[in-house]
Amino acid sequence: MRAPEIFHPHPAPPYRALPYPLATIRAGISGFPSPAEDYVGRTLDLNERLVKRPSATFFMSVAGDSMEGFGIHDGDTLVVDRSIDARPGHIVVALVDGEVIVKRYELIGRRPYLCSGNDRYAPIPIADLDCQVWGVVRSVIHEYPV
Amino acid sequence: MIGLVDCNNFYVSCERVFQPHLEGVPVGVMSNNDGCVIARSNELKALGVEMGMPAFELQQWVNQGRIRLLSSNYELYGDMSARVREVLEEFSAGVEPYSIDEMFVRFDGFDAATTQALARTLYRNVRQFTGIPVCVGVAHTRTLAKLANRAAKKLPGYHGVCVIPAEGDETRHLLERTALGDVWGVGRRLVERLAIQGIETAWELRNADPKAIRRRYSVTLERTVRELQGTPCIEMNDIDEPRQRIMTSRSFGRLTGDLGELQAAIRQHAQRGAEKLRRQDSQARAVYVFLKTNPHRPDLAQYSPGIIVELPEPTDDSRPILAAAQRGLIEMYRPGYRFMKGGVMLLDLLDTNRQQLSLLDTPEHAAQRERDHQLMATLDELNHKMGRGTVRLGMPRKNAVWHLRCAHRTPRYTTQWGEIPTALA
Numbered sequence: 001m002r003a004p005e006i007f008h009p010h011p012a013p014p015y016r017a018l019p020y021p022l023a024t025i026r027a028g029i030s031g032f033p034s035p036a037e038d039y040v041g042r043t044l045d046l047n048e049r050l051v052k053r054p055s056a057t058f059f060m061s062v063a064g065d066s067m068e069g070f071g072i073h074d075g076d077t078l079v080v081d082r083s084i085d086a087r088p089g090h091i092v093v094a095l096v097d098g099e100v101i102v103k104r105y106e107l108i109g110r111r112p113y114l115c116s117g118n119d120r121y122a123p124i125p126i127a128d129l130d131c132q133v134w135g136v137v138r139s140v141i142h143e144y145p146v
Numbered sequence: 147m148i149g150l151v152d153c154n155n156f157y158v159s160c161e162r163v164f165q166p167h168l169e170g171v172p173v174g175v176m177s178n179n180d181g182c183v184i185a186r187s188n189e190l191k192a193l194g195v196e197m198g199m200p201a202f203e204l205q206q207w208v209n210q211g212r213i214r215l216l217s218s219n220y221e222l223y224g225d226m227s228a229r230v231r232e233v234l235e236e237f238s239a240g241v242e243p244y245s246i247d248e249m250f251v252r253f254d255g256f257d258a259a260t261t262q263a264l265a266r267t268l269y270r271n272v273r274q275f276t277g278i279p280v281c282v283g284v285a286h287t288r289t290l291a292k293l294a295n296r297a298a299k300k301l302p303g304y305h306g307v308c309v310i311p312a313e314g315d316e317t318r319h320l321l322e323r324t325a326l327g328d329v330w331g332v333g334r335r336l337v338e339r340l341a342i343q344g345i346e347t348a349w350e351l352r353n354a355d356p357k358a359i360r361r362r363y364s365v366t367l368e369r370t371v372r373e374l375q376g377t378p379c380i381e382m383n384d385i386d387e388p389r390q391r392i393m394t395s396r397s398f399g400r401l402t403g404d405l406g407e408l409q410a411a412i413r414q415h416a417q418r419g420a421e422k423l424r425r426q427d428s429q430a431r432a433v434y435v436f437l438k439t440n441p442h443r444p445d446l447a448q449y450s451p452g453i454i455v456e457l458p459e460p461t462d463d464s465r466p467i468l469a470a471a472q473r474g475l476i477e478m479y480r481p482g483y484r485f486m487k488g489g490v491m492l493l494d495l496l497d498t499n500r501q502q503l504s505l506l507d508t509p510e511h512a513a514q515r516e517r518d519h520q521l522m523a524t525l526d527e528l529n530h531k532m533g534r535g536t537v538r539l540g541m542p543r544k545n546a547v548w549h550l551r552c553a554h555r556t557p558r559y560t561t562q563w564g565e566i567p568t569a570l571a
Contacts, residue, residue, distance in 0.1 A: 055232035056275035058560060064571035072571060083275045093569050098167035102569040116571075134166075134277075 050139050056083035058135065060093060060100075067091075067102055069117025076142050078102060080135035088112075091137040097130055102137065147253040147261055147309075148378070149284040150291040151234060151268060152299070153227075156247035156278070157185035160226045161216055163277035164559045164567050172213040176201050180217055180554065181397070217555035225560045229276045237268060250288060265307045284309040288380050289373035292330040293320065293348065312376030321349035321374065331370050331380075336363070348374060392430075394419045395489020401440060403484045408437065408475060415490040416471040417539060420464040423492055424526060429460040430492035433467055435474035440486040451478040460496055463518050464525065467492070468539055 051057045062076045070091060072078070078093065086092050088107045093100060094114060103114035106123070113123040114131070153159060157175040162168045172189035176182065183190075183199045190213060195204065207213045227246045234241045240252025256264055265282045272280045283295025290310060297320055298308035310317045326337045329348050345351050352374035360368035369379040394415040402408065412435060423430055436452035455470040455477075471490050528537045557565035 053275070055229040055236075059563075059566045060569045061566055062571050063568045067571040074571070077566070078569060082277065083271075095166045098169075100166065100567060100569050102571050132166075 050079050050141075052138065053081060053083045056135075057081050057138075060102075062102060062140075066116040066118045066121045067104075070104060071142070072102065072117070072137075072140050073142060076140050078137050079139045079141065081138045082135040084136040084138075086133045086136050093134040093137060095132045095134050096124070096126075100134065105133070147256075147258065147284050147286060148288055148291050149251040149253055149265060149268065149282055150244075150288070150295040151230070151249050151251055151272065151280050151282050152295050153230060153247040154279045154281060154299070155185060155187050156227075157218065157223055158187040158190075159278050160223050161219070161556055162187075163226070165556065168214060174204070174213065174215045175218050176215055176554070177218060180215075183215070184218065215554060219555050219558060221558045221561045222556070226276060226278060230272055230278055230280070233272050233275050234268060236271075237264070250291070253284060262307070262309050265309055269307050280306070282307045286312045286376045287373040287378045289330045289370055290317075290376065293324055293328070296324075296328060318349060321352055322347055324348035326351060329370065329374070331366065336367065339363070392419050392422050392426075392428075392492040392495070393489065394422070395436075395487060395491075397487045398485065401443075401446075401484035401486055403481065405479055405481075408479065408485065408488060409472060411488050412471050412475050412490060413468055413539065415488070416468040417464050419490050419492045420462060420467045420522075421526060421529070423467075423495070424462045424522060427498045428495040429462045429498050430457060430467065431460050431494040431496065432456045432492075433470040433474065434491040434493055435471050435478070436489055436491075437475075437478065437485045438487040439483055447483055449480060449483040451480075453478045454493065462498060463522055464539055 047054075058080045060078045060080055062072055062074060062078060065074055067073075072091070080093050084090070086105050088105055090105050091102065092105045092114075093102050094105075095101075096114070101114070103116060103124070106113050106115045108123065112126050114126055115123045158168075158173045161173065161175070168187075170189065171187070172193055172195075173187040174183045174190050174195060175185040177184045180201055182201055183195060183197065183204070186195055186197070193207075193213070195213075201215055204213065204215060208215055223246060227243070230247075231241055231243060231249060234249055234251050238251045238253065240250075240254060242250040242252075244250055251268065253261060253264065261284055265284050269280060269282045272278060281295055281298040283291045283293065283298050284307075285291045285294045290312075294308040294310045297310075298304045298306050301308075310320060324347060326332050326340060326346060326348065327334065329351065332340075332351075340346070340351065345354060351371060354371055356368045356371045356375075359371050372379045396411075396415070398407075398411065416433070432454050434452060434454045436450070438450040439446060439448050441448065441450075453474040455474040457466055457470055461467065525537050557567070559565060559567050
C-alpha cells in the first residue's frame with residue numbers, strides 16, 4: 001500500500017507562542033546593550049506546558065454532564081495522552097462496548113470501577129465489561145464566552 | 147542491525163483508532179473519488195475482496211451492512227504516520243520512512259543481546275502511543291529485515307516481532323520457506339529466469355555465487371544475494387530526497403467538454419502542485435498539462451492530449467505555474483470531446499536553495515522576488531491554518547465536476563479542531 005502523496009503534518013498543533021514582554025534591545029541612544037537582551041526570543045508555549053508527548057497526544061471534545069464534579073464540562077477539550085499507563089485515580093478515556101467515554105478510574109474495595117463526577121450516575125464495574133483504556137486525560141481546556 | 151516497522155493494514159488501522167466499533171468489522175478504504183478499494187482489513191481480505199476492486203462491485207454488501215467502505219482520509223493517515231515515526235525516533239536517530247506505513251529503524255549502538263527486547267518495546271510503544279498495530283522485523287540487512295518482518299506478520303508464533311541472526315538454523319528455515327518472489331527487489335521476471343537455473347527459494351539464492359549472479363543478471367541482484375548473506379549493501383540515501391516530479395490529477399466526477407470547467411480543474415491542480423513544490427523547497431522548470439477522454443466509451447470520440455509548457459524561469463510561484471498550465475490547456479483544447487480526467491505535472495525540479503539567477507537579474511528583481519516569496523508563504527500559511535482552499539487564485543466553481551468525491555470520509559480527527567473526536571461524559 002503506497003499513498004499517492006505523503007502528508008507530514010505535525011502531530012501537535014503548530015507552534016503558537018505567547019509574546020514575552022519585549023524589552024527594547026538597546027538602552028537609549030548610548031548603544032549599551034540592554035540587560036533584557038539576554039531574554040529576547042524567550043516565549044511561553046502552551047503546547048510545551050500541556051503536551052508532554054506530541055506523538056501520543058490527542059484532543060477530544062466532551063459531550064455530557066457526568067464529569068462536572070471533576071471540572072469537565074460539556075464542550076470542553078480534553079488533552080489525552082496514550083503513553084501513560086492508567087492507574088487508579090486517573091481520569092481516562094475508555095472504550096466500553098464500542099463507545100468512547102471519559103470517566104475516573106477507581107478501585108472500590110479491590111474492584112475496578114469507572115466513576116462519574118455526578119451523583120446521578122452510578123459507578124460502572126468494569127470486571128465483566130468489554131472495556132479498554134484508550135488514553136489518560138492530562139488536562140482539560142475550558143473556554144469561557146468573551 | 148536494522149529493523150523494519152510495518153503498520154498492519156495502515157489506513158484501516160488509522161480509522162479504527164477513532165472508531166472502535168469498526169474493530170472486527172470488514173472495513174475497506176477507497177481511492178480518491180471512491181473509485182476502488184486501496185486498503186483492506188483482515189476481515190475484508192478474508193471475504194475475498196482484492197486490492198483495486200471497483201467499489202461499485204461491493205455496493206450490495208455495503209447496502210446489506212456486511213461491510214463498511216470509507217473514503218480515504220489522507221490528512222489523518224499522514225498525521226498518524228508522522229506520529230509512528232516520532233515514536234520510533236525516541237529510540238533511534240536513524241529512522242528512514244520507506245513509505246507512509248513502513249519505516250526502517252537503525253539499531254546501531256545497541257547491544258546485540260538487547261535487540262529482541264528493544265524490538266518488542268518498539269512494537270508495544272507504537273501500538274500503545276498511536277493505537278496503530280505494527281510488526282517488527284530485525285536483521286543485519288534491509289533485505290533480511292524485510293523477510294523478518296514478513297515472518298513476524300505471517301507466522302503467529304512470532305507475536306509480531308521477529309529478529310533473525312545472519313547465521314543459524316532459524317535463519318536457514320526461514321529462508322528455505324521464503325519463495326523468491328517474496329524477496330525484496332526480486333521481480334516476477336527474475337523469478338522466472340532464476341527458476342530455470344534451479345533457484346526457487348531465498349535460501350537457494352543466498353547460496354548462489356554473487357559474482358556469477360552479477361555476470362548473469364545484474365549488480366542489483368548481486369547486492370540482494372550479499373544482503374541475504376548478511377552483508378549490508380543497500381543504502382537508502384535517496385529516500386529523503388525530494389521527488390523529481392510532482393503530479394496532481396484526478397478523474398472528473400462526470401465527463402465534461404466545457405472549457406470553463408476544465409479551466410477550473412486545471413487551475414486547482416496547478417495550485418495544489420505549486421503548494422507541494424514549495425513544501426519540498428523545489429522549483430519547477432516546466433509544466434505538463436494533460437486531458438484524457440474515457441477509453442472505455444468507444445461510442446465517444448477519443449482525444450487525450452498532453453502539452454509541456456516551459457516556464458520563463460524556474461519558479462515555485464503559483465501564478466506563473468497557473469498561467470503556463472492555462473496556456474497549455476487553451477493550446478490543446480478542442481471542442482466536441484468529453485473528457486474524463488485532467489491533471490498537471492511539474493517537471494524538471496530543482497532545489498530552491500541552488501537556484502541560478504539570470505544574467506539579467508537586478509536589485510529590482512530581487513526585491514520583487516522577495517515580495518513574491520512572501521505572498522506565496524502567506525498563501526500557504528493561510529491554507530494550512532484555515533484549511534485547504536481558503537485562499538485561491540481565481541474562483542473555483544462550487545459543485546464543479548472535479549471536486550473530490552469523498553462521501554464516506556471520516557472526520558480529520560487529529561488535524562482539524564472542528565473535527566476532533568468526542569468522548570461521552
